[in-house]
Amino acid sequence: MIKLFRNIRQKLLSEGKLQKYLKYAAGEIILVVVGILVALQINNWSESIKNRELESVYLREMLEDFKSNLQKSEDTIEWINEVIPEMITLLEQSSLDKPDIPVDSLNYNFSSLLTMPTYNSTDRVYQNLVGSGDFKIITSRDLKNDIANYYKAVDLIELVQRTHEMELVNSIQPYIIDNMDFQSVGVYLLDDWDMPPADDYERILKVMKSREFRNIIMLKLSILSDLLEQNENIKEINKKLVASVEKHFE
Template sequence: MIKFFRRIRQKLLTENKFSKYFLYAIGEIVLVVIGILIALQINNANEERKTRRAERSYLVRLVEDLEENKGLWSERYTIEENRLKAANAFINYSFNEDKDAIKNVIPYFNSVSTWEDLHINQVTFKEMVSSGNFDLISNDSIKFKLQNLEKTYQTILNRWDTTKKNLLEVLSDIIIKKVNFLYSYPIDPSHKQILSKNFTQAEKEYYFSEIMKQFKVLFDDPLFMNIMTLINTNAPLDLKEYKQAEEQVTELINLIKADLKTDN
């Protein structure tokens, strides 16, 4: 092709057709420019496809993380709701003159005495931010909602850290010091395989009465009841934030899935 254009130029020059040569030269330049523009456009299109593939990969992973967190917030809401119910049951018991009613509140005990740490899946989001790839997200609404969700997470994590240190860890320490759970083994059928001795009904009733005495002492402890009061005070806000996080996550999942569908 290059030789073809060269022969045309040489022929026009030898025939002294300078005006035609000039027009031809301009035309050739235009063709070269058009070729360059087409090449640039193709290259840009290729780069855009590569960028979109990378963005899509992140979006798919974000959905997976968000789906996991959606389940987390639903679970945490239920846990905190049960903790609040337990605290309220203990507060009501403390004002009850019939102390034998303790049998009615013991089933709530697990809800305040056990807790798991809070682990939010932010692997993909943090990877995008740390690698400088957050701007790969082309949908501004998705970026904005991801940033808002991060703020919600930080608020929840800060509150959880305070609750864990000032309430739950203190509560665990009080319970360990006040209640001898070894007494529960003879009266709990699930522990039968651990014990070599078969306890009589009278012995089971004795251990049951002993552990009930310890629970009564526990519920008379001002620090224990202060923690129940604080749980009662703090839980509504925790529940509100967990529900807010779940709603934000659900909205983000739907938004990202809609964005991914535009590729189909």
């Protein structure tokens, strides 16, 4: 094709048809430019299709992560809402002259002092998306903002959890070990092991009457309240994310 164009130009020059040559040359340039533009357009179109397909793959995988994270937050909220009444029961029992519930029930509630719910976000797909530089292929700006807001909330809840884990390790656990019958409490934490009962009832009564005991319970309640708020917040963000991604595929 290039050889044909060259032969035509040479023939026009040899015949002295300069004006026709210039018109032909200009037309040839225009044809080449149009060809380049068409090729670029086809390439951009092909790249756009490739990006949309890749976007769909990422979003489908992220949707599974968001659904999993939503279930995690719901499970954590359910756990917290079960433990809060246990702590309130301990406060109520501490105000009585003598607890009116069985000692094993008290020990079961004491064991909840030593546990801490942890929200661990599944973010493998998101990390791959960001690490590969493909985050830019997400076309919806609103969805990008929702994803960014979610991971900001994850950073916050992880910070809150680390703070409260330190309170558990530095304040609550030492108090239980130093002041209570840890063996009796441990029975409810080590389900896989057979442990003999050790119900030091008199010691339990004495400890429950102390101001330190009530302070520990209030500390635990404040921790649970904080974690409940954080998990409810991240649950709502997760629900919005799931809805946004599902809408993308409608």
